[in-house]
Amino acid sequence: xxxxxxxxxxxxxxxxxxxxxxxxxxxxxxxxxxxxxxxxxxxxxxxxxxxxxxxxxxxxxxxxxxxxxxxxxxxxxxxxxxxxxxxxxxxxxxxxxxxxxxxxxxxxxxxxxxxxxxxxxxxxxxxxxxxxxxxxxxxxxxxxxxxxxxxxxxxxxxxxxxxxxxxxxxxxxxxxxxxxxxxxxxxxxxxxxxxxxxxxxxxxxxxxxxxxxxxxxxxxxxxxxxxxx
Amino acid sequence: xxxxxxxxxxxxxxxxxxxxxxxxxxxxxxxxxxxxxxxxxxxxxxxxxxxxxxxxxxxxxxxxxxxxxxxxxxxxxxxxxxxxxxxxxxxxxxxxxxxxxxxxxxxxxxxxxxxxxxxxxxxxxxxxxxxxxxxxxxxxxxxxxxxxxxxxxxxxxxxxxxxxxxxxxxxxxxxxxxxxxxxxxxxxxxxxxxxxxxxxxxxxxxxxxxxxxxxxxxxxxxxxxxxxxxxxxxxxxxxxxxxxxxxxx
Numbered sequence: 001x002x003x004x005x006x007x008x009x010x011x012x013x014x015x016x017x018x019x020x021x022x023x024x025x026x027x028x029x030x031x032x033x034x035x036x037x038x039x040x041x042x043x044x045x046x047x048x049x050x051x052x053x054x055x056x057x058x059x060x061x062x063x064x065x066x067x068x069x070x071x072x073x074x075x076x077x078x079x080x081x082x083x084x085x086x087x088x089x090x091x092x093x094x095x096x097x098x099x100x101x102x103x104x105x106x107x108x109x110x111x112x113x114x115x116x117x118x119x120x121x122x123x124x125x126x127x128x129x130x131x132x133x134x135x136x137x138x139x140x141x142x143x144x145x146x147x148x149x150x151x152x153x154x155x156x157x158x159x160x161x162x163x164x165x166x167x168x169x170x171x172x173x174x175x176x177x178x179x180x181x182x183x184x185x186x187x188x189x190x191x192x193x194x195x196x197x198x199x200x201x202x203x204x205x206x207x208x209x210x211x212x213x214x215x216x217x218x219x220x221x222x223x224x225x226x227x228x229x
Numbered sequence: 230x231x232x233x234x235x236x237x238x239x240x241x242x243x244x245x246x247x248x249x250x251x252x253x254x255x256x257x258x259x260x261x262x263x264x265x266x267x268x269x270x271x272x273x274x275x276x277x278x279x280x281x282x283x284x285x286x287x288x289x290x291x292x293x294x295x296x297x298x299x300x301x302x303x304x305x306x307x308x309x310x311x312x313x314x315x316x317x318x319x320x321x322x323x324x325x326x327x328x329x330x331x332x333x334x335x336x337x338x339x340x341x342x343x344x345x346x347x348x349x350x351x352x353x354x355x356x357x358x359x360x361x362x363x364x365x366x367x368x369x370x371x372x373x374x375x376x377x378x379x380x381x382x383x384x385x386x387x388x389x390x391x392x393x394x395x396x397x398x399x400x401x402x403x404x405x406x407x408x409x410x411x412x413x414x415x416x417x418x419x420x421x422x423x424x425x426x427x428x429x430x431x432x433x434x435x436x437x438x439x440x441x442x443x444x445x446x447x448x449x450x451x452x453x454x455x456x457x458x459x460x461x462x463x464x465x466x467x468x469x470x471x472x473x474x475x476x477x478x
Contacts, residue, residue, distance in 0.1 A: 007472045011403075011441040012431055012465055082441055086399035089440030091333040095235075095248065096300030096326045101450035107398055109443060187444040193466030195459050 014082060019191040021075040022184055028068055029177075029214050036221050045154025046143060052153040053146075056131060076117050083110035105183035112180040119173030126160055127153070161225040170222050174215040181211035230255050230316065233324040234268065236280055239337050242344075246337065248326075257317040261304065262287060262294060264316055281340040289313040289453065292388030295395070296341055297328040302392035302451045310390065310453040330391055332400035334438045345391045347437035348405060352389075354433035355426040356409045362418045371417055384412035386454040393448035393456070399440030404448040406434045407464035408456045414467060424471035431468050 007013040035055065038048040055061050105112070130137040131151070138156050140149035160166050185207030189195065194203070232253050239246025253271070255264040262284050269279035285293035294311040298304035304314045319325060327341065335343040362368065385408075393404035410427050413419030419426070442461060449458045 003472060006432075007469075010431060010468075010472075011401075011435050011439075012468045013472075015441060015443075015465075016469065082443070086401070086440040086443070089333050089400035089438060090331065090398060091400065092331050094297060094300050094328055094331055096328070098300035100301065100305070101396060101447040102398070102445045106443065106445040183444070190444045190458065190462050191442075191465060193462045193464075193469065195462030 014078060015191045017078055018075065018082065019188040021071040021078075022188045024068070024071050025075060026181070026185060026188075026210070033214055033217050036218060039154070039157065039221055039225060045152065045158075048154045048157070049141065049150055049152055050143065050146075053150040056151075072117075072120065076113065079110060079113050103183065105179045106187070109180060109183055109187075112176045115176040116173060116180055119169065119176065122169055123173070126166070127156065130156070158225055158228070161222050164226075167222060167226050171219060174219045174222075177218075178211050178215035181214065182208070185210055230257055230319070230321045232264075232316075232319065232322070235324060235326045236341070237328045237337075238280070238340055239329075240339065242336050242338055246340075255316050257315070259316045260287065260312055261296070261298070261314045261316065262312050281338075281342050283342050284312060287312040290388060292390035295330055295343070295345070295390055295392070297330060297395055299326050300328075302330065302395040303390075303453050307450070308453060308455045310388075313453075330395035332391075332394045332397075332439070334400065334402070335391065335394060343391075345389075347439070348389050348391055348394075348402065350437060351402065351406055351430055351433050352409060355422075355429035356413065358413065358418050359422060368418075373416065377415060381412050381415035384408045384415065384456065384460055387412070387452075387456050388454055390453060392451050392453060394439065396447040396451035397440065397442075398445060398447065399443060401442045401448075402434050402437070402439040403442040403461050403464065404452065404456055404458065406430050407458075407460035410464045410467065411460040414463075423467060424475040424477070427464060427467040428471050428475075431464070 008017065035048070035051050038051050039045070041047050055065075131153070136151070138151040138153055141152045142149040161170075186203055189203050189207075232255055234251045234253055235248050236251060237246055238249045251268055251272075253264060253268045255267060259267070262282070265280060265282055272279045283293050283295055285291045287294075289310040289312060292310075294303075296303070296311045298311070298314070303309060303311045304318070306314055306318060329335075329337050329341045330343045330345075332343075334347045335345055337343050387405060387408035389405065391402075391405065394400055394402045397404075410423075410430055413426065414423040444458070444461075446458050449456065
């Protein structure tokens, strides 16, 4: 075997892939949240629609997007494989299950991850699939300064979030995401070997803040739209 | 003090095991293993098979004793081996569940005794220095800063009991392996071979069927020698750098 395949089939190599894809997905969340913040502008959705148009048609963003989809698939499939391998490596479980030695998040990363993936499927079906594969799912609007009319994604988002069932699905998704990040953010750095007294505090602070603030941001925006007149 | 013990009994690796309950009259000054000795003496007097469990030094330094007590390797106290755990930490009338270490790589040999030889094979794959480094005075001939020596010693405190594997929901041996990798790599005598050592030990660890670390850190909590997961990060760093950037192909 070449050193590359040896590296990526070893336990540490597979953890490395989980950490790197995870960190990429963490960065992406920030981009997504920034776009969602535009929903809060009281301009009838103009800025949000312009951002959606840019995200949907800019060739650089589109190329990175395919990388994102690939990383989501790798992170999910490899995560499930590692989870199954680890369950097998543990074998029989203890009669007494203690909660004394580990956090809930760290012990349930796979379940949380599968929950997030299921949420992602609903979410992608709701918006991405419609935009990519159906003819004109949303009405076209002409904004000043644009050479052609663009899709009114804003109205679609608002319609979706007005549905209480969709809303609850999203809130469960955000909660799972928050708990997953609570462990995942710090865990990725530990796996990469980045554990040092100089910056451990910073990683812990950033990870905790990120795990709370980002999902909370998504949730508050969704609730705002749900309650909006 | 009167206690009820719920103990895993298994005749051999090939047979199926099950929990059995026993009553024992212990004294709060006994160690956990002395309490089991009392139980076994009673069983022998009744011409029953005594409970098999491992023990050796009973001073907390050999790493032989290895019970999972109420779901926790070496019991509830931090930084304590089973032999140093005393019955005063349990309550009168309490039911104590005693299980063997659980991990696919550690098959049960009998009752509470498991086969921990995979850890020995990890050591054999690279946990050594290939040249003769002389006697103790020769070691002292190389001046080493106190903090470096302390860090190496903290890792070297690992007694190889396998509690990390037992505590890990993934059955991973990364805390053990990283402690062995670290304590040699941190000192000048071991540093020379550190690339080859970390690669070889990690690959042997994978071959033995241990699970993969997902940074749950239960190992660090349960380790009787309080080995830090900082060692796992060091092992990861060294492994990646050895695989990607070492001088050997």
